[in-house]
Amino acid sequence: MIITNQIKALLALQGKTYTDLAKFQSVTLQNVSNKARKNSWSKKDLFDIAKFTNTNLAYVDKDGKPIFVLEADD
Numbered sequence: 001m002i003i004t005n006q007i008k009a010l011l012a013l014q015g016k017t018y019t020d021l022a023k024f025q026s027v028t029l030q031n032v033s034n035k036a037r038k039n040s041w042s043k044k045d046l047f048d049i050a051k052f053t054n055t056n057l058a059y060v061d062k063d064g065k066p067i068f069v070l071e072a073d074d
Helices: 002-013 018-025 029-038 043-052
Strands: 057-060 066-070
Touching: 002 018, 002 029, 002 043, 018 029, 018 043, 043 057
Parallel strands: none
Antiparallel strands: 057 066
């Protein structure tokens, strides 16, 4: 559930909800809720969430320096 907890925290920090995410992805709230409950986020979901929250997916070293930023087509 670590990924789901991080997604929930990221959305909360930005004042967004699963309902907002569902609308952004053009899916039902039930679909997003199921992914959260099962912790079954796909690669596409993670990139959608990054786009929705205006963030990037990246490998970051212990000092907080991005080592490698992932792109949706990677």
